[in-house]
Amino acid sequence: MSGDSVKESVSLEVLRQKMKDFAQERGWEPHHTPRNLLLALVGEMGELSEIFQWKGEVERGLPNWKEEEKVHLGEELSDVLLYLIQLSDSCGIDLSQVALRKLHLNALKYPVNK
Numbered sequence: 001m002s003g004d005s006v007k008e009s010v011s012l013e014v015l016r017q018k019m020k021d022f023a024q025e026r027g028w029e030p031h032h033t034p035r036n037l038l039l040a041l042v043g044e045m046g047e048l049s050e051i052f053q054w055k056g057e058v059e060r061g062l063p064n065w066k067e068e069e070k071v072h073l074g075e076e077l078s079d080v081l082l083y084l085i086q087l088s089d090s091c092g093i094d095l096s097q098v099a100l101r102k103l104h105l106n107a108l109k110y111p112v113n114k
């Protein structure tokens with residue numbers, strides 16, 4: 001999956017804009033309401049969970065998985081991320097900013113030496 005290809009740097013904002021264009025070009029924006037996007041996100045979470053279902057515990061890095069299984073996993077992770085970004089956008093929430101703020105709150109709640 002990593003291969004020799006040049007890795008493109010990507011931000012949540014770039015993904016948000018690409019998904020907005022994708023939906024606009026297809027006339028799908030009216031359907032991309034918060035509730036519909038939440039349900040789509042939950043559906044993709046189900047597809048992601050299916051990949052791990054009945055496998056038992058799996059090692060970090062998935063050393064024993066076939067390449068095609070990892071490709072499938074990457075696709076489902078992407079669907080979850082892309083719907084999450086669209087859901088945030090449809091709610092008028094800047095996901096990058098609130099995620100940074102939440103990281104800060106987490107660090108305050110769970111200090112290193114506590």
Ligand SMILES: Nc1ccn([C@H]2C[C@H](O)[C@@H](COP(=O)(O)OP(=O)(O)OP(=O)(O)O)O2)c(=O)n1
Pocket residue numbers: 023028031047078079082083
């Ligand atoms: N109304 C839609 C439909 C799809 N997508 C985008 C977001 C996801 O990244 C992907 C989801 O596409 P599918 O519903 O076809 O789901 P899968 O790719 O998982 O296909 P399948 O469910 O057949 O495995 O397409 C979207 O933004 N809005």
